[in-house]
Amino acid sequence: MRQHVCRVCAAVALCVLVFGTGCTELYLFFGPGAIFGPGSSSVGSSTTTTTQPNVIAAPIFASSQIDPALEATAGAKVVVWAQLNDDNGDGVIDANDEVDLVSGHDENQPIQIHLNSGNGASFTTQNIAGGGPIARMIDLAVEDLNMDGRPDIAVLVNDTGFVPVTGADLRGCVVLLFNPADPSNALAWTEVRIDETFVLPNDETGMTDFVVVDIDLDVEADGVTRKGPDIVLGSNEVGDVEKHIRLYTNPGVNVGTGLHQATSGAAWTGSIIETDAVEFQSLEAADIDGDGDMDIVATFPTAKTFNTRWMVNPRFPGGVGAPAAASWSRLIVGHQQDGADVVGVGDVDGDGDSDVALADADSGLVQWFENPDDPGTGLSIVAQQSFPWRVFNLGQLKEGFTINQMQLVDLNLDGSVDCFVTASGNIVGMQRGSDVYNYWDAYSIVATNPVATIGRCAFADLNEDGLLDIIAPLDREGLTQDQLMVFTRLTP
Numbered sequence: 001m002r003q004h005v006c007r008v009c010a011a012v013a014l015c016v017l018v019f020g021t022g023c024t025e026l027y028l029f030f031g032p033g034a035i036f037g038p039g040s041s042s043v044g045s046s047t048t049t050t051t052q053p054n055v056i057a058a059p060i061f062a063s064s065q066i067d068p069a070l071e072a073t074a075g076a077k078v079v080v081w082a083q084l085n086d087d088n089g090d091g092v093i094d095a096n097d098e099v100d101l102v103s104g105h106d107e108n109q110p111i112q113i114h115l116n117s118g119n120g121a122s123f124t125t126q127n128i129a130g131g132g133p134i135a136r137m138i139d140l141a142v143e144d145l146n147m148d149g150r151p152d153i154a155v156l157v158n159d160t161g162f163v164p165v166t167g168a169d170l171r172g173c174v175v176l177l178f179n180p181a182d183p184s185n186a187l188a189w190t191e192v193r194i195d196e197t198f199v200l201p202n203d204e205t206g207m208t209d210f211v212v213v214d215i216d217l218d219v220e221a222d223g224v225t226r227k228g229p230d231i232v233l234g235s236n237e238v239g240d241v242e243k244h245i246r247l248y249t250n251p252g253v254n255v256g257t258g259l260h261q262a263t264s265g266a267a268w269t270g271s272i273i274e275t276d277a278v279e280f281q282s283l284e285a286a287d288i289d290g291d292g293d294m295d296i297v298a299t300f301p302t303a304k305t306f307n308t309r310w311m312v313n314p315r316f317p318g319g320v321g322a323p324a325a326a327s328w329s330r331l332i333v334g335h336q337q338d339g340a341d342v343v344g345v346g347d348v349d350g351d352g353d354s355d356v357a358l359a360d361a362d363s364g365l366v367q368w369f370e371n372p373d374d375p376g377t378g379l380s381i382v383a384q385q386s387f388p389w390r391v392f393n394l395g396q397l398k399e400g401f402t403i404n405q406m407q408l409v410d411l412n413l414d415g416s417v418d419c420f421v422t423a424s425g426n427i428v429g430m431q432r433g434s435d436v437y438n439y440w441d442a443y444s445i446v447a448t449n450p451v452a453t454i455g456r457c458a459f460a461d462l463n464e465d466g467l468l469d470i471i472a473p474l475d476r477e478g479l480t481q482d483q484l485m486v487f488t489r490l491t492p
Contacts, residue, residue: 227251289383359403463488469486
């Protein structure tokens with residue numbers, strides 16, 4: 001049984017959800033909240049004390065649960081939005097179809113799809129995969145891997161549960177799930193493991209992040225059709241200098257058979273595009289230099305310098321050949337001392353190029369690094385710069401709040417990116433104020449009790465009302481009280 005109790009106290013509207021025999025509370029803050037830290041800035045000979053950041057009232061959200069209330073969602077880690085089904089029967093899956101969801105969990109260990117039953121009001125949950133090798137999964141991506149018009153699912157697994165190869169600590173892998181004509185038919189999904197990833201000699205940290213994106217821009221024999229998205233994987237492996245970023249290129253269509261080879265795990269070929277002695281943490285893909293191909297931004301938090309760098313995709317401006325391992329060059333973005341735990345990429349200052357944001361997990365500090373290009377001139381200088389980009393403080397949480405997620409996303413759909421952060425069971429937003437170089441305006445959205453680890457969230461207008469909703473996986477200690485929640489935005 002589920003009960004809803006509403007209270008109002010001070011500037012905070014509080015909604016409490018009670019489930020089963022335990023009590024799970026979600027505090028929806030429509031006022032400022034109180035997890036942001038004070039700071040000061042010095043200008044000339046005078047010192048001005050400011051709030052860091054300036055705290056403002058939050059937009060109003062309503063909450064609802066996606067997964068069945070009587071079913072334990074054990075170990076909810078990540079949720080992504082997707083359009084998996086041809087809902088309107090026009091023969092294609094496109095923006096006119098309902099927004100569905102895909103989620104991953106590492107305790108009961110399923111991969112689930114949540115098919116939208118109409119206007120984001122309810123979802124039908126279906127397990128489609130899980131259990132070894134999908135044991136301790138840590139990330140998901142949804143892309144059409146075999147170019148059949150149906151979105152597929154890539155799963156990053158940190159620990160398959162299988163015995164590691166000789167000398168290694170973990171055995172991780174990348175698993176691909178291919179979407180059938182009817183995604184609700186769980187038995188029709190095809191599961192493929194990329195073979196090479198399954199035998200990498202991972203250290204105790206192992207695989208920590210990946211992106212699925214078209215890197216090589218290769219085309220098929222007809223000169224038009226893309227082979228499909230590639231996979232860039234961060235893999236920490238045993239050895240003194242064995243921390244790698246690996247590129248697995250999509251094999252595309254076999255010219256002889258006419259069949260797409262993405263469904264063969266052995267057909268995905270890997271190459272190393274970056275190596276270091278310190279452990280890799282996170283990565284993002286973006287066209288940093290504006291030359292038309294996707295580069296990679298990666299963090300190595302314990303590096304003494306260059307702990308945030310970008311690898312320049314060699315596909316353009318040369319325009320010939322696929323990116324080979326030896327042809328990627330390393331350039332610095334900046335260095336966040338003892339930080340760079342989480343990275344985000346987006347046009348922070350609204351000048352048309354990709355900037356980089358970093359979060360220091362322990363200090364609660366979010367900073368952004370300004371891409372030195374000036375798109376207005378038509379000239380790119382970022383690839384010529386061998387020194388750090390300019391850095392600015394975006395916001396900071398109080399001591400004791402540990403950041404585990406930071407994404408750059410346009411939360412209020414006003415055309416400018418905002419900063420979305422989860423920390424110690426809280427969800428907060430930060431939006432650009434009158435001065436993009438000063439601390440941003442911030443607000444609290446959710447506080448969980450008991451405190452939940454809030455996994456990677458998704459953002460979509462589920463009810464098609466023109467406002468962006470937040471979909472969040474909540475993971476608590478033990479096997480109960482975990483949830484997949486939708487926070488439906490009610491005000492701009």
